[in-house]
Amino acid sequence: MANYLPEGLPSPAPMNDNLDVPYWEGTLAHKLVIQKCSNCNKHQWGPEWICNHCNSFDLSWTEVAQKGRIYSYERVWHPVHPALKDQGAYVVVLVELPDADNVRMVGNLLADPEADVPIGAEVEAVFEDHPGGDMPYTLVQWKLV
């Protein structure tokens, strides 16, 4: 599968404090791994050092279902990075995960970028590998079910 966007955009790297390492290790294995509080069992995303619900520091990482629902989206036309100069339109979606307390994730919608984007539609994760470079990584994209 070709990548959704061209090469040359900034590559994600784990934080210096290692807070988000389990997420990036999960995506490399094609798993969706996010934070879950061991005290109140609520999920949270993005990662933080404390649970925003119960303020416990006892957070764990857990694999969640690779399915979601489109909460919002945007169709981008103007390139703000040289790598996107010849890209044309592309769609960014904000996906909520009903099986993980409706936390939201940002990704691209793998579809005709000029087609209507149905808010509320069910989507499933697609793992986009970027094996080149000195720090391989995998992005989580979404396609309509």
Next chain:
Amino acid sequence: MSDRSIRGKVAVAGVGETTYYKRGQSPDAEFLLGLKAIVAACDDAGISPKEIDGFCSFADDRNDPSRLSAALGVKEMNLSNMQWGGGGGGAAGVLQNGAAAIAAGYADVVVCYRALAQGQFGRYGQGPQVPYIQGERAFTSPYGLMSPAQMFAMKVVRFMHEHGIKQEALRALSMASYHHAQNNPRAVMNGKPLTEEKYDNSRWIVEPFHLFDCCMENDGAAAILLVSAERAKDLKQKPAYILGAAHGSGYRAAAPVHNSGDYPSSNFSTVAPHLYRQAEITPEDIDVAQIYENFTGGVLMTMIEHGLCKPEEANDFFQLDNLIAQGGKLPLNTSGGNLAECYMHGLGLQIEAIRQLRGQSTNQVKDAKIALAAAGPMVSPVSTIIYGTEDTL
């Protein structure tokens, strides 16, 4: 009313602006722009710059109060204050901080300022051109979500989806700013009117924002001088009093990766009630509004969250005729605002609110007594001030 309200205790003594330039085109260094605006505000007030004893800024302004004090020969500096938050969310909060310091007796003459020279320091509106990216942006930038317009568009899409608001509402907001800029010789877009056709045919930046829904990027500087209400009575200008001031944001507004509690929001829904409580007015009392346009969709949500329009009435309310100084129901952005006057991170909008109460606007609203000026929708923190004439005290 509790003595802990700012209402009527502090007034604007002077305002100052440099020439406003397109980004990168200022012939002056950024620090010089800042000095010129501060000196202009002092001239406007009839107060010597050496009398300034407090400095407040926002948006990570680079022009340090200690250097300004030394350059101006300030006799003593009693306040140096920075409002947290990038972007223009602090354009009213900076005045709130200055006013609080005056009310508390920390300082007597406080200047609130912002200077920007993008040619000297680089510009906004671009994605980061680095090989690796960490932190929250690692979860967004690789998907092509990098610029301010892209960070906010999904909030507006969701808001418009929930309330059935049409693109024409955004167009009316853009046209109101351009309409007013045509009467304002300071405005960078003076002489460049906008029509419905021109808007509709303009390129998309990111849906739902056309080119004309996005603020400019500019060079220049602006400054506002605050003093106590007592002191303001004897100065050159008709005072504009601060009736209410508030900044902040709601539940987890800055939660990472677009996980804020109230996502489709300008972040004013918790801030506005504090403002009206202090000012002892209701939204119906506002004569003229200056609402920070980073993007028109933010103006729409800001006005709704300040109670100036109900969401179900938005398509009827957001029409050009309702928003212009010449007989509109609620004149909006009467200088041309960030879209068409200058993007001085919103400080120009505060100055325009003050001008309206002095009777000095180039799009004067007849008998304007109460003006609202809001800053920085969709960022955290956001801020708003309500100003009133002496009649409103």
